[in-house]
Amino acid sequence: MALASQIISPSQQFLLILRTHSLIHICFFDLRLQMLSRLSSRSIRFFNSISSIELTQHPKAGTCLSVDLSNGKTDTNVQVPLIWFRDHCRSVNAYNHTTNQRKSKMLNLFEESRISDRSAVTYDAKQLSINWADGHKTVFDSADLIKMLVKPQQKQPRDLYHLWNGSTIGPLPTVQNSSFSFPEFSQKFVQFGFVSVEGIEQTPEATEKFARSIAPIHDTYYGAFWTFNNKAEQQENYHEDTAYSNEEIGPHTDGTYFPQSPGIQVFHCLRPADRGGKTVLVDAFAAAERLKAENPSAYQILTTTPIDHHYIEKGENPLFSWAPSKPVIELSADGGYAQIRFNPYDRAPLRLSLNGGKGLSTPEDVTAFYEAYQAFSRICHDPTMAVKIQLMPGTVIFIDNLRVLHARTAFSGYRQMCGCYLSRDNLMAKARLHVGEETRLQV
Ligand SMILES: C[N+](C)(C)CCCC[C@H](N)C(=O)O
Ligand SMILES: O=C(O)CCC(=O)C(=O)O
Known part of the structure; x- marks a missing residue:
């Protein structure tokens, strides 16, 4: 994104914000998306060599190593306190290479990070050696050192993400069960936030086996x-939720009322409705990008105002599921997108803080929140943002519930769906190995 903002000129961004006609918004937004996706084919500007390392004294942090980094075009310098090098020592006494775990309990790291004199540090032939005062020796190969030391400079939406709307998405991400390849599945899932697998046997059992x-x-x-349909009386596992009816449900993420929302939504439509019952998908990271460009103050509010969601059932097996206080657009520490929680239906009361407590309290706060939520909701419901598909028996769709909103249109006739939630953390643990080493630490 940092790169993208440099390429899109300030005047274009200005236009993006100033013009109010929605077509113009969309046109510029497309331009922005195209640029973002074009960027994805470029390699990251990554510092890949160390030209020198010298001992230096920092006024506050004490002894540091001053590291000069280069990527062939640009040079930069970073000063790194000695303790960092002791902490990252990969000698067999300090690190278990079988389990990839440190051996240190971190009780005496400052004492261990002392050197007796300047000659303790040498850097030559791409190797950094440090002879510590306690007799321990650390050797770094410069390529390994860079990998551990330097974060790539760009933020999300990251090179790996293909942010899409209805017209920029291109061919829908699909893989065949008959020639199934997990790397291909993972790459598409990460790029688009959803992927369909075609050619699955049309039964709940086969769907569950494949999902697992x-x-x-x-x-x-x-x-x-779960299997669910629109005939309440025929369902073993009926719940009091619009999902179990034939009503329209607008774009949303599921499980906003769980402190840990389910990460992946799996659907297999075993029997399509006579009419309607289409599935609508919206890339909510792209929607958030659009909000940021069109309405920065709304973006600011939705990234910083925590709100509550709930799921309440009465009846024989009562439930009160509640997830406290998360922003609709949750950012990660590096400023990228962590999770979108957008479900206008399942929002809990918007309680106000009294007597100067933290949170929404003044009438201005409340109105500004509603304006921001409405602005985001309008983008999420804008048909140009959406991909509309008819799920068919034999096709199982996997949706990233932290990024992509799903919706379904109203329908008539009998319709049967089955599916489940999957652990996204566990999928990503395997998928990360197939997304390229440089981007692995960004997804
Ligand atoms: C998917 N399944 C039919 C089991 C449940 C649907 C839960 C729907 C709920 N309103 C939510 O958005 O989380
Ligand atoms: O019926 C569908 O296609 C989707 C229902 C839904 O939105 C949900 O289960 O969360």
Whole structure:
């Protein structure tokens, strides 16, 4: 994104914000998205060599190594306190290479990070050696050192993400069960936030087996694996939710009322409705990018105002599921997108803080929040943002519930769906190995 903002000129951004006609918004937004996706094919500007390392005294942090980094075009310098090098020592006494775990309890690291004199540090032939005062020796190969030391300079939306809307998405991400390749599946899932697998046997059993082969099930009170339809009386595992009707449900993420929302939504439509019942998908990271460009103050509010969601059932097996206080657009520490929690239906009361407490309290705060939520909701419901598909028997769709909103249109006739939630953490643990080493630490 940092790179993208440099390429899109300030005047274009200005136009993006100033013009109010929605077509113009969309046109510029497309331009922005195209640029973002074009960037994805470029390699990251990454510092890949160390030209020198010297001992230096920092006024506050004490003894440091001053490291000069280069990527062939640009040079930069970083000063790193000695303790960092002791902490990252990869000698067999300090690090277990079988388990990839440090051996240190971190009780005496400052004492251990002393050197007796300047000659203790040498850097030559791409190797940094440090002879510590306690007799321990650390040797770094410069390539390994850079990997551990330097964060790539760009933020999310990251090179790996193909942010999309209805017109920029291109061919829908699909893989065939008959020639299934997990790397291909993972790459598409990470790029687009959803992927369909075609050619699955049209039964709940086969769907469950296939889903479990992708990642462990994220079980909830809906059941580990669910089948649901619009005939309440015919369902074993009926719940009091619009999902179990034939009504329209607008774009949303599921499980906003769980402190840990299910990470992946799996759907297999075993029997399509006579009419309607289409699935609508929206890339909510792209929607958030659009909000940021069109309405920065709304973006600011939705990234910083925590709100509550709930799921309440009465009846024989009552439930009160509640997840406290998370922003609708949750950013990660590096400023990228961590999770979108957008479900206008399942929002809990917007309680106000009294007597100067933290949170929404003044009438201005409340109105500004509603304006921001409405602005985001309008983008999420804008048909140009959406991809509309008819799920068919034999095709199982996997949706990243932290990024992509799903919706369904109203329908008539009998319709049967099955599916489950999967553990996204577990999928990503395997998928990260197939997304390229440089980007692995960004997804
Ligand atoms: C998927 N399944 C039918 C089991 C449950 C649907 C839960 C729907 C709920 N309103 C939410 O958005 O989380
Ligand atoms: O019926 C569908 O296609 C989707 C229902 C839904 O939105 C949900 O289960 O969260």
